[in-house]
Amino acid sequence: MDNMIEQLSIGSVSLVTLATAALLLIVLVFVTYGIYFERKVIGWIQLRQGPNRTGPFGLLQTVADVFKLLIKEDTIPNNADKTVFKLGPIISFIPAFVVLAVIPYTENLYFANLNVGLLYYVALSGISTIGILMGGWASNNKYALLGGMRSVAQMISYEIPLVISMVGVILMTGSLNMIQIVEGQAGGFWSWNIFPQIVAFGIFIIAAVAELNRTPFDLPEAESELIAGYHVEYSGFRFAFYMLSEYVYIYAIAGLTTVLFLGGWHAPFAFLSFIPGLIWFIIKFCSIVFFLFWIRATMPRLRVDHLMGLGWKVLLPLSLVNIFVTAIVLELLK
Amino acid sequence: MEQYFNQYIIVAIFIIIGIALPFGALTAGKLLRPKAPTKEKQTTYESGNEPVGLSQVQFNVRYYMFALLFVIFDVETVFLYPWAVAYQELGLFALIEMLIFVSLLVVGLIYAWKKKVFEWDSI
Numbered sequence: 001m002d003n004m005i006e007q008l009s010i011g012s013v014s015l016v017t018l019a020t021a022a023l024l025l026i027v028l029v030f031v032t033y034g035i036y037f038e039r040k041v042i043g044w045i046q047l048r049q050g051p052n053r054t055g056p057f058g059l060l061q062t063v064a065d066v067f068k069l070l071i072k073e074d075t076i077p078n079n080a081d082k083t084v085f086k087l088g089p090i091i092s093f094i095p096a097f098v099v100l101a102v103i104p105y106t107e108n109l110y111f112a113n114l115n116v117g118l119l120y121y122v123a124l125s126g127i128s129t130i131g132i133l134m135g136g137w138a139s140n141n142k143y144a145l146l147g148g149m150r151s152v153a154q155m156i157s158y159e160i161p162l163v164i165s166m167v168g169v170i171l172m173t174g175s176l177n178m179i180q181i182v183e184g185q186a187g188g189f190w191s192w193n194i195f196p197q198i199v200a201f202g203i204f205i206i207a208a209v210a211e212l213n214r215t216p217f218d219l220p221e222a223e224s225e226l227i228a229g230y231h232v233e234y235s236g237f238r239f240a241f242y243m244l245s246e247y248v249y250i251y252a253i254a255g256l257t258t259v260l261f262l263g264g265w266h267a268p269f270a271f272l273s274f275i276p277g278l279i280w281f282i283i284k285f286c287s288i289v290f291f292l293f294w295i296r297a298t299m300p301r302l303r304v305d306h307l308m309g310l311g312w313k314v315l316l317p318l319s320l321v322n323i324f325v326t327a328i329v330l331e332l333l334k
Numbered sequence: 335m336e337q338y339f340n341q342y343i344i345v346a347i348f349i350i351i352g353i354a355l356p357f358g359a360l361t362a363g364k365l366l367r368p369k370a371p372t373k374e375k376q377t378t379y380e381s382g383n384e385p386v387g388l389s390q391v392q393f394n395v396r397y398y399m400f401a402l403l404f405v406i407f408d409v410e411t412v413f414l415y416p417w418a419v420a421y422q423e424l425g426l427f428a429l430i431e432m433l434i435f436v437s438l439l440v441v442g443l444i445y446a447w448k449k450k451v452f453e454w455d456s457i
Contacts, residue, residue: 075371077376097348101348114341139389159408167411170415238360241360309454312446317440
């Protein structure tokens with residue numbers, strides 16, 4: 001995909017459009033089978049079978065679920081603000097897909113090679129919060145309002161440690177370009193950012209789980225207290241788009257973690273570099289996704305009064321300290 | 335320079351496809367799904383009870399505090415990112431300047447901490 005758009009012409013633009021549509025298809029397949037494996041993995045951890053009825057090994061379960069959502073009646077409450085209600089899931093989904101433009105898969109396979117790639121990711125992923133707030137507010141439902149407000153408070157609180165923890169990586173590389181960040185981690189697993197930036201990695205993973213609204217941070221949709229949270233009034237395909245954007249963000253966060261901390265497409269040992277970079281990327285990517293499923297099955301939900309304390313009192317000071325420790329060490333090593 | 339702008343054409347294509355999918359899927363859904371609204375279906379859901387009042391009311395001020403803090407620290411990151419990119423060339427002087435800047439904002443964080451903004455006492 002590199003240099004694909006060096007010359008601006010109708011041919012190159014339509015080629016990129018086709019490639020982008022192919023990526024969308026890959027992401028949709030990832031979401032379909034990500035949900036399937038999430039249910040299977042959690043099932044195995046809890047000594048259950050997981051979905052196993054629809055199709056061989058239950059492989060068509062999510063496909064059937066999506067089709068069911070497509071043909072379900074779409075109800076909008078009379079008291080809802082109809083325009084905002086309809087826009088909410090769409091605004092939530094668009095940035096989830098658009099951030100994928102900057103994630104490089106190998107040195108030759110990437111879409112947009114922006115010199116501000118990381119900033120682009122951070123800036124756009126914040127917009128999804130507005131979609132959730134719109135859904136929660138426009139539903140005119142008490143559960144939805146509480147869920148939407150909690151969700152926004154949680155997402156903006158954990159976005160700060162998330163973006164500040166990335167500063168450590170930027171300090172090491174001296175660039176916001178995703179490809180340069182990966183190239184700075186070449187040469188064996190000991191040069192990956194996860195080791196010098198282990199504190200930042202821990203903060204990043206915790207804050208990312210909170211950003212994704214997943215267990216143990218799934219308070220916005222805590223079933224036992226808020227029924228479903230901000231999307232309680234949504235049905236049919238509008239509900240599906242909220243779910244879709246959540247899972248597309250899992251794809252984005254897994255890709256971003258691989259690029260920032262796990263050396264992207266680089267092999268852990270030099271003698272393993274005969275295996276193509278894309279395979280390494282996929283292995284690392286899948287481990288992160290599995291890790292997210294795993295903690296969902298093992299961790300209990302956080303209490304709501306502990307939620308803000310963790311983000312502001314622990315993660316934020318820790319991430320600030322991490323920046324300055326990194327900067328001082330870089331200064332001493334110069 | 336031309337290369338630089340061309341990368342943003344890819345971003346524009348992503349935005350167009352990102353907009354096209356929800357609109358396309360929701361329009362396709364409109365053709366497939368039944369539409370039989372009744373008065374009961376369109377009431378607000380409140381666990382089976384008759385809904386009481388509206389929900390678009392004045393809300394807990396705590397969320398506004400978080401939003402304010404978010405703006406402060408998000409602006410801080412806007413300054414931290416270019417500093418981090420250029421740090422290797424700037425050296426010790428930039429480090430001390432950034433330490434002063436961040437500690438000024440940390441004073442604000444400590445103030446909010448002491449004012450118990452991060453305590454969660456009601457909904």
